[in-house]
Amino acid sequence: MCRFIVYTGHPVLLHDILVKPTNSLVCQSMHARETDQTLNGDGFGLGWYEHSIDNSPGLFRSTQPAWNNLNLVSLTGKIKSTSFFAHVRAASQGGVANDNCHPFMFKNILFMHNGTIYGFQKIKRQIRRILDDDIYDWVKGQTDSEHFFALFIQTLRENNLTTKNMDSFYNNLVLTINRLRALLKEHNAEALAYLNIAITDGERTLVCRYVTDPKAEASTLHYAVGDKFVYEHAAGHMYPVKDKPGAVLVSSEKLTDYNFEWHMVTQNYCILIEEDLTTTLKEMDNCIN
Amino acid sequence: MCRFIVYTGHPVLLHDILVKPTNSLVCQSMHARETDQTLNGDGFGLGWYEHSIDNSPGLFRSTQPAWNNLNLVSLTGKIKSTSFFAHVRAASQGGVANDNCHPFMFKNILFMHNGTIYGFQKIKRQIRRILDDDIYDWVKGQTDSEHFFALFIQTLRENNLTTKNMDSFYNNLVLTINRLRALLKEHNAEALAYLNIAITDGERTLVCRYVTDPKAEASTLHYAVGDKFVYEHAAGHMYPVKDKPGAVLVSSEKLTDYNFEWHMVTQNYCILIEEDLTTTLKEMDNCIN
Amino acid sequence: MCRFIVYTGHPVLLHDILVKPTNSLVCQSMHARETDQTLNGDGFGLGWYEHSIDNSPGLFRSTQPAWNNLNLVSLTGKIKSTSFFAHVRAASQGGVANDNCHPFMFKNILFMHNGTIYGFQKIKRQIRRILDDDIYDWVKGQTDSEHFFALFIQTLRENNLTTKNMDSFYNNLVLTINRLRALLKEHNAEALAYLNIAITDGERTLVCRYVTDPKAEASTLHYAVGDKFVYEHAAGHMYPVKDKPGAVLVSSEKLTDYNFEWHMVTQNYCILIEEDLTTTLKEMDNCIN
């Protein structure tokens, strides 16, 4: 079902979040704790912003498992970032290929997904038909995830919405989910879709824990807000907020054994992280019609 | 521009054709002789039939260059086949990915291409729109080549044609090329397309040397018909035909320095190889309207 | 701890043993059943004999996990063999690299190992020092396994032993294990070594389930002897022997749920498979001094 991590806040060494913690993403690639599908060995991806250079993220993706990739270990030990996404994959829709690894990047926007859109094969053509030529050509892989992201970008454009304003950004996510649901219904496709999704433009970030059927249980999603995330004394810690938050982590699994640091995102809620790290949890009721 | 080799005939060790000759396909991956684009290092592919097992070919493709792939060297030393395709790639349309490596396989049919369809980006969506759902979903990559092959399969189905009859098989190739040309014209796309193409169902094989503009020069294509192809005394040889042919090779480049063994396929001709190895050269005049 | 499969007998489609069974080696790469270390995702290897061509085996190894390697699936569907080895790896000693994947090949001999030689780092140099130049240069990787195999070859040569005679072949395995134990002792290295080992020259095969400390429990090892192994009605079966055996399987794990078909090799026993498939279990008492 894949696992992912979102970080935004003070510059942090990627290694301290992705490799070192007790239940780091690298650990989750071998032995995820909070899902039956413990193995996420069908590739990984890392996207990070370096705003001192430009607004588009760096991207490092590979079909080699995260746990035995020496380049990943070395890179994360030399890169600090204020905003990054990382993902380990268990392939469901779409084969094992670099182009099917998350995160996906469209210009300055990163996207990743944990879950499955069960009726996807029935609406894949319909999604592609909607897309403008440039977005159509941008799609390189076969996953439901990348197609959902393409639909997100298309919807953004059609509605003159933007990621630069949180309301607009969030509304576009809701519109895209509704559009997906309408397509599934129209084509008599299975309506069940697990949509733990993360999107960022490097400044504002959305992460939702969503499932189309309220009776189904969404995949786990946790967040931790604090002053800073520090790896010390052989363990990672999120320090408590002082005046205002300095670091926000959103992760499929708790990275540390300090449960008090972590909060489960309520099912069908979205976490909205502003540029100043103000973090809001919002019930996604407009999607549930 | 890619390079390819087609073999059909007596069972032959793949190594003797793909690795050992002076100008083997492995050599052509580093230093092709008969093209300006000497480097074909963006992956390779091998498809071969083992009719004692079933009718669908085996497929071995990788983005690693052919010249340093130890698996390729070992495999070809243990496999004999009566019909195989092999290809080394210089990427033009579509990135470097396993799904973009030739040959492509649809059920029991193999396809490979050396050339470029220059207006492809303008008609990619139109080609996909024509495809039946199963053929649409079968397409995994981004190349002009795979899309042309999808159109070939679609055309075969729409016209109730078959590869099991050489006239029907050949007619379908002509219909597909004409359909491509019509699409390019309709969408005001650049009409120039280099189409050195090989297709086989493991029994009958077509290889054409075709370019849409008669003023352009098609990529090289040679053939050799003989009793058998043998590697001995440190060189490959096609032995002369005795009663009837026992081996046919069609190759982007001459594999040996024995020029007398090789014949250039005339531009805009197609070579038709029957199951009994009867080989006919046919002018593709119906395509040039 | 790695998992492996040995087959010798009637020609069999590799796919029917490595891919199709309920608990095939491909399944074991993701979710091994009979070990705590369920994940064997650090590469795989396949070595098979094609005696109609020559005596040296074909070799296909990759660091990509077995479960998502399309080439592996396709190849095994087209190759039949009377003798093959296959292995999925969980790296312990030596990094994740093609040169560290099993089986290892020296001329016509294949070798694979499931286990760990705990004191290996202390005696690695000493092993290498013993080797003749050609064997020294043949070693390419960093594993305890490959070094043990090099010592086996060196010992064979020094004692004028051969794999062509089963007594000689078996004695050499015992000599090599004793030599290893002596080296470990001499250099005050940890003496514990898990040595589930398979060696073949394509005609005669040895597979042992051995651990240096009789109080430790060796890794599992099963065998099945029968008329032929057939995949039918969605399950693999070893048919009972009629007159004389036609197929022998030795495997880290039972491939099927039909327990009656499988026998556990007793700890510190070696299974000796002659060219005519006569199979003997021999207690390795000479090693336990």
Added chain:
Amino acid sequence: MCRFIVYTGHPVLLHDILVKPTNSLVCQSMHARETDQTLNGDGFGLGWYEHSIDNSPGLFRSTQPAWNNLNLVSLTGKIKSTSFFAHVRAASQGGVANDNCHPFMFKNILFMHNGTIYGFQKIKRQIRRILDDDIYDWVKGQTDSEHFFALFIQTLRENNLTTKNMDSFYNNLVLTINRLRALLKEHNAEALAYLNIAITDGERTLVCRYVTDPKAEASTLHYAVGDKFVYEHAAGHMYPVKDKPGAVLVSSEKLTDYNFEWHMVTQNYCILIEEDLTTTLKEMDNCIN
């Protein structure tokens, strides 16, 4: 014969040196200009220092050719460094494997090599025998290059020399070359060795253009010293020095078409780059005995 680039100076975006110039290292991987062996497609490597984090370099190596590695393109667009090494490989000694890709890293020291030690196979064991256990175990691959580097580290240790002092650093290079030459002589190995070598500790850097036989012609090696290297108006330029140098490039090939910016290192000279970028050319006469 491989190609490499050394940079030290003001922080520079790696992309501006490795990807963008007319004759960038990525270009040289396909079509090197200043050597007969134009293809360097057997892997690449990148090592860079990020002193704000620590003193050990980041390392990114792959056997995929540099010209089609999207990760390399993306990474270099997000990393600035004051000191980095990059290398594209044409394999001579040692197979195509990540462990055989340059640069090699020992603690905080990077090393790369363009050339061949022809008698290497005869002295490989002798070199290894000299090494301390930790250095012995550090060697992972099969190349003459990595073994030379191991000998360099061993020699540094035996003589209490250091890279932190330029005389000491340089003397150790000379001692290592002499030791190599003595070994070659002692073992009647071919004495010819092409040693274009670069070594850095992230602060001080040595690059030599050396060949053991003064009648042989060393591989090309150029340097450019300036205020800064800038990519602008679709071309890279080394700006002239103002008061004191701000950037030093040493490269197998000229990166730009502006010949006046580049100087050929004289054969059997070494370029010594101090931490303040003071650059000295020194004749390596002590090596030529």
